[in-house]
Amino acid sequence: xxxxxxxxxxxxxxxxxxxxxxxxxxxxxxxxxxxxxxxxxxxxxxxxxxxxxxxxxxxxxxxxxxxxxxxxxxxxxxxxxxxxxxxxxxxxxxxxxxxxxxxxxxxxxxxxxxxxxxxxxxxxxxxxxxxxxxxxxxxx
Amino acid sequence: xxxxxxxxxxxxxxxxxxxxxxxxxxxxxxxxxxxxxxxxxxxxxxxxxxxxxxxxxxxxxxxxxxxxxxxxxxxxxxxxxxxxxxxxxxxxxxxxxxxxxxxxxxxxxx
Numbered sequence: 001x002x003x004x005x006x007x008x009x010x011x012x013x014x015x016x017x018x019x020x021x022x023x024x025x026x027x028x029x030x031x032x033x034x035x036x037x038x039x040x041x042x043x044x045x046x047x048x049x050x051x052x053x054x055x056x057x058x059x060x061x062x063x064x065x066x067x068x069x070x071x072x073x074x075x076x077x078x079x080x081x082x083x084x085x086x087x088x089x090x091x092x093x094x095x096x097x098x099x100x101x102x103x104x105x106x107x108x109x110x111x112x113x114x115x116x117x118x119x120x121x122x123x124x125x126x127x128x129x130x131x132x133x134x135x136x137x138x139x140x
Numbered sequence: 141x142x143x144x145x146x147x148x149x150x151x152x153x154x155x156x157x158x159x160x161x162x163x164x165x166x167x168x169x170x171x172x173x174x175x176x177x178x179x180x181x182x183x184x185x186x187x188x189x190x191x192x193x194x195x196x197x198x199x200x201x202x203x204x205x206x207x208x209x210x211x212x213x214x215x216x217x218x219x220x221x222x223x224x225x226x227x228x229x230x231x232x233x234x235x236x237x238x239x240x241x242x243x244x245x246x247x248x249x250x
Contacts, residue, residue: 040173055176057205085173086175108232109233
């Protein structure tokens with residue numbers, strides 16, 4: 001993948017800043033982690049017109065963007081407040097996992113990480129059942 | 141990428157992994173994936189420590205879609221452990237070095 005445009009980089013940076021505030025999450029303490037993900041999102045924004053999550057493999061990216069699931073901030077973030085990419089973290093740089101289903105891979109990887117700001121975020125938490133059904137039916 | 145790991149592509153996969161006798165660990169990763177960046181130094185250390193006992197290869201999923209698709213990769217990093225070219229187990233996401241070692245040692249011991 002080539003270097004993304006300045007316009008897309010600025011747009012993604014703005015989105016990250018605004019969404020951290022809105023969701024009560026924080027950037028990773030290692031700026032290189034955030035920088036990499038921002039570059040990936042911006043590159044996908046250039047290529048696909050949407051900031052598709054760069055921490056997954058999609059057999060067909062163009063098909064994938066027809067779904068809402070992995071457009072950042074993704075459904076896992078909006079339902080469970082979980083960011084596999086580590087873009088939206090706790091102050092310690094961990095992903096929030098306490099709202100995830102018990103068998104979600106995030107729980108297996110990180111254990112239970114408490115939400116430091118439960119009053120914020122999870123705008124789509126009422127869609128948890130829908131998300132769970134999709135997570136099982138459509139892996140990507 | 142560290143010196144101890146081997147970059148593998150769709151075209152070299154068969155020779156490097158499927159035809160490899162013994163254990164191989166394949167890291168499916170992407171350049172702009174935060175967790176992939178986090179575990180990269182650990183994998184390099186593991187490759188050095190295990191030496192000939194474990195071949196550690198890296199597959200960039202952006203460039204090598206055929207292999208990533210064949211193994212049903214979704215979340216990355218995804219690490220797949222092979223014995224004599226056959227998958228024996230996989231883990232997804234970040235773990236620390238001792239967790240990776242415990243997983244690898246357990247599987248290598250059979």
